[in-house]
Structures are given as structure tokens and as C-alpha cells.
Amino acid sequence: MLSIAVVGGGAAGFFSAIAIQQALPDAQVVILERAPKVLAKVKVSGGGRCNLTNSFALVGDLSKVYPRGHRLMKRLFRVFDHQAVYDWFE
Structure with a gap:
């Protein structure tokens, strides 16, 4: 095993x-x-930073709230986007 x-x-x-x-x-x-x-x-x-999937339907919006981490977040969301998160929880 x-x-x-x-x-x-x-x-x-x-x-x-x-x-x-x-x-x-x-x-x-x-x-x-x-x-x-x-x-x-x-x-x-909290503070809106915990639940990204409700706030960012468009990946480009990440740079407004995550200026230092937006490049990584864009790459990650291209692989596993907000819809994939919704589907996973269903």
C-alpha cells in the first residue's frame, strides 16, 4: 500500500x-x-483574500488585489480556474 x-x-x-x-x-x-x-x-x-473564486472571474483582475503574487496566481488559475473550484466542491 x-x-x-x-x-x-x-x-x-x-x-x-x-x-x-x-x-x-x-x-x-x-x-x-x-x-x-x-x-x-x-x-x-477574511477580508476578501480567502475566497478568490468568488471575486475573480477574470484572471486579469488578480493584479489589482495581489500585486506581488498576481503572476503566480494567473498561472495557477489557468490550470485550475474558478469554475474548476466550483465543480470540485460540487
């Missing part, structure tokens, strides 16, 4: 663990988190 450890119990870690489990259903996937609670930052995040 394949064993996979995902480091980080935040939103990205959980998303990754779920995606891995869906792609490799026979694998054993564990999430490792050093903080006492997982997803703690998700519960306290």
Missing part, C-alpha cells in the same frame, strides 16, 4: 489530501499539522 503524508493541516493541505485520495483510492493519506488544531486559519481568515 502506498502511504502519503501531506504536511500542513490548512486549506491547501486538506485540498491536496482529498485530491490525492480521489486519484489514488487505495493509498493511505495522512495530514500532518504541528498546530493544535487543523484548519484554524481558515476559520479566522
